[in-house]
Amino acid sequence: MKVITSIQEMQQYMKSLKLEGKTIGFVPTMGYLHEGHLTLINKARSENDVLAVSIFVNPLQFGPNEDFDSYPRDFESDRKLAENNGVDVLFHPSTEEMYPTKMSLTAVVHSRINVLCGRQRNGHFDGVATVLVKLFNIVQPDRAYFGLKDAQQVAVVDGLITDFNFPITLVPVAIVREEDGLAKSSRNVNLTPQERLESTKLYESLQMAKREIEKGQRNPKVIEELIKKHITGHTSGVIDYVEMYRYPELDELSELKGRIIIALAVKFTKARLIDNITFDV
Amino acid sequence: MKVITSIQEMQQYMKSLKLEGKTIGFVPTMGYLHEGHLTLINKARSENDVLAVSIFVNPLQFGPNEDFDSYPRDFESDRKLAENNGVDVLFHPSTEEMYPTKMSLTAVVHSRINVLCGRQRNGHFDGVATVLVKLFNIVQPDRAYFGLKDAQQVAVVDGLITDFNFPITLVPVAIVREEDGLAKSSRNVNLTPQERLESTKLYESLQMAKREIEKGQRNPKVIEELIKKHITGHTSGVIDYVEMYRYPELDELSELKGRIIIALAVKFTKARLIDNITFDV
Incomplete structure (x- = not known):
């Protein structure tokens, strides 16, 4: 495995691989690799000649009150995991390599942002889009x-690739779940044993909603209420949001039709869990 | 010569050329090709295997009060000129091909814009940067x-390529001048015969300024005054601006040092002329 820290060296190396006709898969991460990343890495490994992470x-x-400085970092462990996963x-550039001077321009995201978790993270997706333009x-x-755990990020990246015409195929990767349906997350360990039992109700409520839609229910408000009732009735969690949109546009749904997302966030005592499903109606 | 109107076809065709190891030169234009474009085209022709325009x-x-609808267009003439110049x-995409839906994100330029001609064109360079991200x-x-006639645009594109890490070399092409020094422009025909004679004083004043700097003058204000005096003393034009900056950053110069630009805009009765020189101090 090659470890590259210089932008120029990376560009030259990738260009040489492309000239050989190799297909290149890319998994951008912030490190501290966990099972979720490895799922992306394994999928990308199986679909491309060359795998870059x-x-x-x-x-x-990161917003001004967010945890940039304390964000966990462990490059030596990441390096081993990457090497062992092909x-x-x-x-692995430094901040100075990526941002040697103040950016003379940035990408600014206008839609798909003021819903779901993005509503509380002003400017977050501008930062994501800007670094992805650079990394791409x-x-x-x-x-x-x-x-797809972060389905809103996937939606923003879909817009970035489509609207900026990057010659790149976006591959959204399905949420990995525990056997009982709970979406895997490093935050799950912060659930109490009782909350862990209750937490299966999140995905259960999403599946229930999907079944109701398949049976013919077309009123988004009815579906949202169904989910909320199921969660409040069967868990001690506090609902942050339950929302439904067209996907990936994240537009309001006046009617249930086409590709949609149902997404939710629920706060337990020491863990805020998110989950979602996307499907065609 | 291949004429392509579809983004997908263009991407596939260019990709196939790159896989053959061909180098690609690109001249983005808004059409209505004139001698200035042909200078860029000829230079790009001589330096690359493939020339795309x-x-x-x-x-x-275009701003809300600018001339998008009445901007001159003559594709048949452009096609012939392009073909005859290699x-x-x-x-040649349609507006619908380039912007099928409202852009979910755009490029926003933060620096190098609120000086020179850009000061009066709010949002102009955001539009330039956004379409260039797409075209690149x-x-x-x-x-x-x-x-380099539009040296501010070159500065913005330099920031775009550098800060977004496009694997592209920017080639700034020198201003083409008449034998008496006047920068070529389609607007020069709107000068009266008397103004046409006076108009040589613009470039003359820039050269004079350069000589003064080479002789040791290091005060930007003194240089600016020298230029203004030369133009007002020898022409009937009204000075719009005479400005000096670090180039391509377009930062204020407290001291004359490094690479700089001296740029000016002068209004005659029916033509507003611009000119500039960039050089190392």
């Missing part, structure tokens, strides 16, 4: 892999 | 050619 904690996507090129130009991949 | 009048870079691929991703050139 970036590890870069991007200051631009990564060919690990791109540095890595020049054929395919880029993003997990 | 785009013709697209980009609505995003263009290999002419990319569609054409995927090795080199992109821009004329």
Whole structure:
């Protein structure tokens, strides 16, 4: 596995691989790799000649009150995990390498942002989009892999690739779940044993909603109420939001039709869990 | 010469050329090609295996009170000129092809804009940067050619390529001048015979300023006054601005040092002329 820290070296190396006709899969990460990342990495590994992974904690996507400085970092562990999972090129630039001077321009995201978790993270997706423009130009991949756990990020990246005409195929990767349906997350360990039992009701409520829609229910408000009732009735969690939109546009749904997302966030005592399903109506 | 109107076809064609190891030169234009464009085209022709030119009048870079609808267009003439000047691929998309839906994100330029002509064109460079991100991703050139007549645009494109890490070399092309020094422009025909004689004083004043700096003058204000005095003393034109900056950053100069630009705009009765010189102090 090659570890590259210089933008210029990375661009030259990727260009040489492309000239050989190799297909390139790319998994951008902020490091501290966990099972979720490895799912993306394994999928990208199986679909491309070359697998590139970036590890870069991007200051631009953290708000002033967010945890950029304390964001967990463990490059030595990440390096081993990447190597053991078939990564060919690990791109690990410093902040100074990525942002040597104040950016003379940035990407600004206008839609798909003021819903779901993005509503509380002003400017977050501008930072995500800006660093992805840079990383896409540095890595020049054929395919880029993003997990559907953060379905709003996938929607923003879909807009970025489509509207900026990047010659890249976005590969959204399905949420990985525990056997009982709970979406895997490093935050799940913060649930109490009782909450852990209750937490299966989140995905259960999403599946129930999907069944109701398949049976013919077309009123988004009725579906949302159904989910809320199921969660408040069967868990001690406090609902942050239950929302439904067209996907990936994240537009309001006046009617249930086409591709949609149902997403929710629920606060337990020491863990805020998110989950979602996307499907065609 | 290939004429392509589809983004997807253009991307696939350019990708196939790159896989053959061909170098690609790119001249983005809004069409209505004149001698200035042909200078860029000829230079790009001589430096690359493949020469791609785009013709697209980009609505995003026109302000609400600017002339998008009445901007001159003559595709048949452009096509012939391109073919006769060795263009290999002419990319000519419709507005609907480039902007099928409202953009979910755009490029926003933060610096290098509120000086020179940009001061009066709010949002103009955001539109230029956004369409160039798209065109660069569609054409995927090795080199992109821009004329130094619009030195501010070159500065913005320099920031775009550097800060977004496009794997593209920016090639700024020197201003083409008449034998008496006047920068060539389609607007020069709007000068009266008397103004045409006076107009040589613009470049003369810039050269004079350069000589003074070479002789040791280091005060920007003194240089600016020298230029203004030369123009008001020898022409009937009204000075719009005479400005000096670090180049390409377009930062204020407290001291004359490093690479600088001296730029000016002068209004005659029916033509507003611009000119500039960039050089190292």
